[in-house]
Amino acid sequence: MTTIYPGTLMAASAYHRPSTLPDALALLRDAAPAILAGATDLYPARAAAEAWMRQGPERPILDITGIAALRGIAHGPEGTRIGAAVTWAEIRDAARLPPAFDGLRAAAREVGGAQVQNRATVLGNLCNASPAADGAPPLLALGACVEVASAARGTRTLPLAAFILGNRRTALAPDELATALLVPSQSPTARGGVLKLGARSHLVISIAMAAGVIDTRSGRVTAARLAVGACSPVAQRLLQAEAAILGQPADPEALAAAILPRHLGPLAPIDDVRATAAYRRHAALVLLRRLVAGLAGADTRREAA
Amino acid sequence: MNAMPPATTALTVNGAEHRIAAAPMTRLSAVLRDQCGLTGTKVGCEAGDCGACTVLIDGVQACACLVPLGQVADAAVTTVEGLAADPLGAALQRSFLAHGAAQCGICTPGMLLAAMDLLARTPAPDEAQVQAALGGVLCRCTGYRKIIEAVMDAHRHAPLPAPPQTGAAVGARMVRADGAARVAGTALYGDDAAPADALHLRCIRSPHAHARFTIGDLGPLLARHPGLVRVLTAADVPGRNGFGIYADIKDQPVFAEGLVRYRGDAVCALVGDAATLAAIRAEDLPIAWQPLPAHATPAEALGGAPVQDRWADNVLTTGRVVSGNLEAGFAAAAHVVEGEWRTGFVEHAYIEPEAGYAVRVGDRIEVHCSTQAPAMDREEVAGVLGLPMEAVRIVPTACGGGFGGKLDAGIQPMLALAAWITGRPVRCALPRAESMASSTKRHPAAIAARAACDASGRLTAFAFDGTYDTGAYASWGPTVAGRVPVHAMGPYRVPAVNARARAVFTHNPPSGAFRGFGVPQAAIAQEALWDRLADALGMDRLEFRLLNALRPGNTTATGQRLEHSVGLVECLDALRPRWQALRAEAAAANARGGALRHGVGIACMWYGIGNTGMSNPSTMRITLDAAGRLVFWNGAVDIGQGSTTVLLQIAVDALGLPAAAFDQVMGDTDLTEDAGKTSASRQTFVSGRAAQEAGAALRRAILRRANAGDDAPLRLEGTRLHAGEAVLDLAALDAPLEGVGRFDPPTVPLDADGQGIPYATYGFAAQVAALAVDTDLGTVTLKRIVAAHDVGRTINPTLVEGQIHGGIAQGIGLALMEEYLPGRTENLHDYLIPTVGDVPPIECILVEAAEPLGPYGAKGIGEPALVPTAPAILSAIRDATGAEITRVPALPHRVLEAMSR
Numbered sequence A: 001m002t003t004i005y006p007g008t009l010m011a012a013s014a015y016h017r018p019s020t021l022p023d024a025l026a027l028l029r030d031a032a033p034a035i036l037a038g039a040t041d042l043y044p045a046r047a048a049a050e051a052w053m054r055q056g057p058e059r060p061i062l063d064i065t066g067i068a069a070l071r072g073i074a075h076g077p078e079g080t081r082i083g084a085a086v087t088w089a090e091i092r093d094a095a096r097l098p099p100a101f102d103g104l105r106a107a108a109r110e111v112g113g114a115q116v117q118n119r120a121t122v123l124g125n126l127c128n129a130s131p132a133a134d135g136a137p138p139l140l141a142l143g144a145c146v147e148v149a150s151a152a153r154g155t156r157t158l159p160l161a162a163f164i165l166g167n168r169r170t171a172l173a174p175d176e177l178a179t180a181l182l183v184p185s186q187s188p189t190a191r192g193g194v195l196k197l198g199a200r201s202h203l204v205i206s207i208a209m210a211a212g213v214i215d216t217r218s219g220r221v222t223a224a225r226l227a228v229g230a231c232s233p234v235a236q237r238l239l240q241a242e243a244a245i246l247g248q249p250a251d252p253e254a255l256a257a258a259i260l261p262r263h264l265g266p267l268a269p270i271d272d273v274r275a276t277a278a279y280r281r282h283a284a285l286v287l288l289r290r291l292v293a294g295l296a297g298a299d300t301r302r303e304a305a
Numbered sequence B: 001m002n003a004m005p006p007a008t009t010a011l012t013v014n015g016a017e018h019r020i021a022a023a024p025m026t027r028l029s030a031v032l033r034d035q036c037g038l039t040g041t042k043v044g045c046e047a048g049d050c051g052a053c054t055v056l057i058d059g060v061q062a063c064a065c066l067v068p069l070g071q072v073a074d075a076a077v078t079t080v081e082g083l084a085a086d087p088l089g090a091a092l093q094r095s096f097l098a099h100g101a102a103q104c105g106i107c108t109p110g111m112l113l114a115a116m117d118l119l120a121r122t123p124a125p126d127e128a129q130v131q132a133a134l135g136g137v138l139c140r141c142t143g144y145r146k147i148i149e150a151v152m153d154a155h156r157h158a159p160l161p162a163p164p165q166t167g168a169a170v171g172a173r174m175v176r177a178d179g180a181a182r183v184a185g186t187a188l189y190g191d192d193a194a195p196a197d198a199l200h201l202r203c204i205r206s207p208h209a210h211a212r213f214t215i216g217d218l219g220p221l222l223a224r225h226p227g228l229v230r231v232l233t234a235a236d237v238p239g240r241n242g243f244g245i246y247a248d249i250k251d252q253p254v255f256a257e258g259l260v261r262y263r264g265d266a267v268c269a270l271v272g273d274a275a276t277l278a279a280i281r282a283e284d285l286p287i288a289w290q291p292l293p294a295h296a297t298p299a300e301a302l303g304g305a306p307v308q309d310r311w312a313d314n315v316l317t318t319g320r321v322v323s324g325n326l327e328a329g330f331a332a333a334a335h336v337v338e339g340e341w342r343t344g345f346v347e348h349a350y351i352e353p354e355a356g357y358a359v360r361v362g363d364r365i366e367v368h369c370s371t372q373a374p375a376m377d378r379e380e381v382a383g384v385l386g387l388p389m390e391a392v393r394i395v396p397t398a399c400g401g402g403f404g405g406k407l408d409a410g411i412q413p414m415l416a417l418a419a420w421i422t423g424r425p426v427r428c429a430l431p432r433a434e435s436m437a438s439s440t441k442r443h444p445a446a447i448a449a450r451a452a453c454d455a456s457g458r459l460t461a462f463a464f465d466g467t468y469d470t471g472a473y474a475s476w477g478p479t480v481a482g483r484v485p486v487h488a489m490g491p492y493r494v495p496a497v498n499a500r501a502r503a504v505f506t507h508n509p510p511s512g513a514f515r516g517f518g519v520p521q522a523a524i525a526q527e528a529l530w531d532r533l534a535d536a537l538g539m540d541r542l543e544f545r546l547l548n549a550l551r552p553g554n555t556t557a558t559g560q561r562l563e564h565s566v567g568l569v570e571c572l573d574a575l576r577p578r579w580q581a582l583r584a585e586a587a588a589a590n591a592r593g594g595a596l597r598h599g600v601g602i603a604c605m606w607y608g609i610g611n612t613g614m615s616n617p618s619t620m621r622i623t624l625d626a627a628g629r630l631v632f633w634n635g636a637v638d639i640g641q642g643s644t645t646v647l648l649q650i651a652v653d654a655l656g657l658p659a660a661a662f663d664q665v666m667g668d669t670d671l672t673e674d675a676g677k678t679s680a681s682r683q684t685f686v687s688g689r690a691a692q693e694a695g696a697a698l699r700r701a702i703l704r705r706a707n708a709g710d711d712a713p714l715r716l717e718g719t720r721l722h723a724g725e726a727v728l729d730l731a732a733l734d735a736p737l738e739g740v741g742r743f744d745p746p747t748v749p750l751d752a753d754g755q756g757i758p759y760a761t762y763g764f765a766a767q768v769a770a771l772a773v774d775t776d777l778g779t780v781t782l783k784r785i786v787a788a789h790d791v792g793r794t795i796n797p798t799l800v801e802g803q804i805h806g807g808i809a810q811g812i813g814l815a816l817m818e819e820y821l822p823g824r825t826e827n828l829h830d831y832l833i834p835t836v837g838d839v840p841p842i843e844c845i846l847v848e849a850a851e852p853l854g855p856y857g858a859k860g861i862g863e864p865a866l867v868p869t870a871p872a873i874l875s876a877i878r879d880a881t882g883a884e885i886t887r888v889p890a891l892p893h894r895v896l897e898a899m900s901r
């Protein structure tokens, strides 16, 4: 029996799974396909549309998971390169990431369930550009950039904050593919973390997420990057909050107290089914304070040991 | 450049090579089910949210609904059908059976494969590892605890427990009689068994809460799509274009006639081949909409334009119970408390959406479907098609969860209509969003209640006014409005009561039956009042409830004297040590300070088993024929709760032959008698008693024919039946021996003041919840739930615990996270139900205050398990923080808000 299911009508020729990047970029230039990686955002969006018979026109598909050059996590003097085909599970299980990546790894453990982690890509999470994308805050805190390629213009690199432009909007041109995340090399003493808040324990979209990477030397904060997700159309770095703790003694309680409501200026939370805007603003502050206290506490504990 | 993938894709499934001819973007789940014929992989959402489709791809778990075929070329896929070949897989399946980890079984394949992924790397995992591995698979039945145990135990490779001895079946932890097929993935559910040539049906539903519409000329649409065989509208309905639970209220149209009354109301249906239906978009249909103002709440509907002309004031039914002198009760009281509470729509979220197929057989119509009520479906289909009842056959498939939501006729009438008119088999499985938009819900309630006690703590008066949003159509609204006032004061002696519940029409989805029929909402108000009274008295909250608890010999507010089987005092006594210990632990934790505040809560419940003041009989039949075949003709549908097993255990002991000797024929309306619907916690009590009578009747027939004494042991060997010393040659029978049992619980209808005997017996329970509240964030972490339930007699402890666990999980959802908002939480990622990490350890205490009417003393457990959980959790939040939660779900922002009041 051959039942053809909604959303699967396209001819075989409209699905492309090239094995090289140039082939992929040529396709992108010539066929205006939709890009597919782990498919964990693409299929749910289809299911929602199909349920009310609002499925869009069929587009050809460019599946990028067969491209060897997009695979793997590589470490070099410049930093860490995370290919576009790298899944959340690969980040979660990676053996060689420095402690600054602990936040990204913690986020990886909480994106969906294991099935989603096993197939969903980190870069797909950013390209999908949901306000609640759990990849954005920890990668902002790592100072990550996105490498983008096209057949016509070669490669360019954008800071993450310039890559995600708004709710479901990125800086990608129609002929461009995001090829990698570039994370600058991190201080070996820097620590990263995230705190994710949701209304159940697994499979939950964040009500708010706080992420940070903090470095301390001789008991003082020498570097700090903090970001909050799900409280604005795009996750935000909080420069004022970072400034408030920079140079301060790495005392957990004092650092937490140094972060003030007015430092959350860039956030613009909304009311939705998960929470109210006022609650999100409040929760973001609580999470940030706990996060910096935890990161500083971990450092204090390590130095004492 | 390989821009042109091969026309077929190579795939290894369970070790066998397949070459699949399908578009590369076909979901792997569809490939496995439709091309490989492996329907053990289930589909609950096609969005990654439920995990029912979990398979292993090269040993790693993935949602098959999120994987394009093109991406798994040359990969090795393992599905549930391939598990038994691996000794570890087989051990895991046995462990699921032994622990009772599969109820309805629809989540079981996904659970098993997610667990295999873990066990292959970590043979003896701890609980945290199991939770991380299973976090992506939802189960709506089990509350997950038995699944966790089963996974942690699999490495022991234990054999299956032996079946119980005859005479000791009642009370035994017998493995589910229908369990093997569920863990093997071979049980056939609503979407698993349609004929290969079946057409597909796609229902077109209203995107508006209230609108007029006209359907234009369908000719061009049909002409454009040769694969579109027919478009069905109201004009095609040969019989009554309406269905509904009550004989005199068939108000929900199969297809609306020019006016829709809720988002999800059925307008017409496309019948054709799947590819054609998938290509048709909403804008291709010649439907013109004229949206109208909608009543979003009962407050708007009361005094507003009628939703249905027949009910000018929008009040469907008002239920009432009045007894004693209310004013005197309040006037004489030492303490009076009052409050208002609100609850929202709750979705059943069975993991199997509505599905089935219909086929015309000459002048008869057969509907094979996932249902809780085959006999009612039969009446509805007959009415809609204008056929005599004899012309309709309903064959229930395995049911992947119901909880009340599959009691209404659902898609059955339109499927039957499509097959009747086209003469072809027609199948349908609702997409998750359509299932959620169109199906019934738990009634949202707005409750105002007031209670009083004297200086010694004895309750003196209770007043309750509940407004229940019944949505656009009646469904079970009258049942809810009738049941709530009877139960509103809870299982307590209250000399003066005035309780009223109204079911009010709105332009919302129809509210119907959902585990507890409105009682869980009422219990939230009632139990919150007791906490306030106990505090006003300075009395322990458990002791306050104990002081007022119903006891044998007491009379209820409906004037019913309870003689037997009132086990609430035993439940509370059994809980007391755990209550005190948990309270001490919470106090010690709070003494350490910090943002986490610990609290312990308590709540009780009672629940009338069976229909309210109405006949609800069940008939069971057991036959023994000349071939030595012993058949249990059992019309009760097992929706996962375990009636197939429980009724068998009862029959085994009543007849005296072992479980293995029985064949069961289930549900089929051509072959079995009406056992009544699987609802109101009635199957163990009502059908159980009928099964006991049937077993006893067959036993008498055997003994009479064999001329053996009353206590002669029976033994069946081929066609030779030994009865003590005597031997009966069955081959010589000219007609099968038969035992028929019928039971209808004795009740007396309620009068205008709600006086009467609404139920023949009641279940009683008390639960304690221990939790911690993060006082900065308003988040709640459950620590433990202790549940004491008076079940009369435990027929099967594993199944009873399973019902308690599952009910508690749904109570947790009601209390903390579930809220259906039409058009907004129409999927399983915005509508949250508890996951494996949201159900804390549960301790079950089974109290047995035998019910003389019940089989071996048993009553029911299905709904009672859910009722006290939400109030116990809210009681614990109040204990921890002082916050009075008056609106559920208690989402973090609501808890924080309540704390600052």
Ligand SMILES: Cc1cc2nc3c(=O)[nH]c(=O)nc-3n(C[C@H](O)[C@H](O)[C@H](O)COP(=O)(O)OP(=O)(O)OC[C@H]3O[C@@H](n4cnc5c(N)ncnc54)[C@H](O)[C@@H]3O)c2cc1C
Pocket (backbone or CB within 6 Å): A034, A035, A036, A037, A038, A039, A040, A041, A042, A043, A044, A064, A084, A110, A111, A112, A113, A116, A119, A120, A121, A122, A123, A124, A125, A126, A127, A128, A132, A133, A134, A135, A172, A176, A177, A178, A179, A203, A204, A205, A206, B047, B048, B049
């Ligand atoms: C059950 C479930 C739970 C989830 N839970 C979470 C969660 O907790 N937190 C969270 O943040 N997300 C969650 N998600 C969302 C999703 O899993 C992530 O966003 C995921 O990382 C997306 O990656 P993907 O590879 O699957 O993307 P795809 O679905 O393949 O693609 C997503 C989008 O990005 C585009 N795209 C992908 N890769 C590229 C590229 N290299 N260049 C250009 N465009 C590209 C695609 O065209 C598409 O528009 C969940 C999803 C599901 C189904």
Ligand code: FES
Pocket (backbone or CB within 6 Å): B042, B043, B044, B045, B046, B047, B048, B049, B050, B051, B052, B053, B054, B063, B064, B065, B066
């Ligand atoms: S059907 Fe695949 S996750 Fe629900």
Ligand code: FES
Pocket (backbone or CB within 6 Å): B101, B102, B103, B104, B105, B106, B107, B108, B138, B139, B140, B141, B142, B351, B400, B401, B640
């Ligand atoms: S047994 Fe898990 S959903 Fe029914």
